[in-house]
Amino acid sequence: MITVLLADDELMVRSGVKAILSTQADIRVVAEAQNGQVAVELARLHRPTVALLDIRMPCLDGLATAALLRDDVPETRVGLLTTFSEDDLVARALDEGVPGFLLKAADPRDLIAGVRALAKGQTHLAPKVVERLITEVAGGRMARGIAARERIGGLTQREAQVLTLLVTGLSNSEIAERIGLTEGTIKAYVSTILLRLNVKNRVQAAILAYEAGLVGTSTDQRSGPLWRGDGA
16 A cells, blocks of 8 residues: 655645545555645555645755655655746756656646655656756757766767667566566666766766767656656
């Protein structure tokens, strides 16, 4: 059973998210909070599988709450609930290694998929969040693209291949099957890629790959999220 903590100062948002998640037999909302401080206390008490936090909350915002949960309840995976107007906070959260971002106005299927991905130790970034972030950095795209290509240029041919498949949404096992290697070998490659690129997680690696032109944003033709990945 995937247990979920919801933290949002808007009752309507909490009620809507809870109603969506309650349609799934394997997901149960075990606690709700109106602010980050209460969310931390409830997380310590319930030790939920996933904590969904509004990125803007009174007392403690989603970023500060996520940092406390990372220290106090490290087994709980954090997903931030955001809107299109909060790109600055999303960018900060990405830099701090938050593993999940879900839009409040997203398709319910994406919300459910995001919770399940986080519960499995994967990272989930809503498709529209990726597109918005790329659009927002368009003004500095040339310089960022050059820097990104230089960083990715340090990868071996095999590492670049794994990165390309990773960004399209394939898991470690799917990448292994695609190129004929073991899942353990792919996991090792992913760890090496993150180290070589000097990024904290797969989300940051994916955005770097977009900036470098390694892949395009048209990958949203897949039926699932634009990007997801295993935890390592």
